[in-house]
Amino acid sequence: MPPFFEAxxxxxxxxxxxxxxxxxxxxxxxxxxxxxxxxxSDGDAPFVLAVAVADHPVAELEDD
Structure with missing residues (x-):
């Protein structure tokens, strides 16, 4: 898995x-x-919004 998706x-x-x-x-x-x-993460947890800005393309993660 690419480092961005792993993080x-x-x-x-x-x-x-x-x-x-x-x-x-x-x-x-x-x-x-x-x-x-x-x-x-689950039904009782709050929603979390994560944002990233990169200087190189962010490719979509392919489904297995």
Whole structure:
């Protein structure tokens, strides 16, 4: 598993993942990729929103 997805799994944050990119970084900035994940570990737990910004593409995790 790629490190990004492993980190999300380790923290129980790998839920519904949406990725946007490349997003222009402005006149002097590099393009960025933005990933947002929403997850709830169980029915009594609060929802957790995780956001990541990367300077390289965030590929979708393939289903087995």
């Amino acid at each position: 999300l799994c380790d923290n129980d944050l790998l839920g519904d993942l949406a990725v946007w990119g490349p997003v222009p970084g402005g006149p002097d900035g590099d393009d960025r990729w933005v990933a947002v994940s929403l997850n709830q």
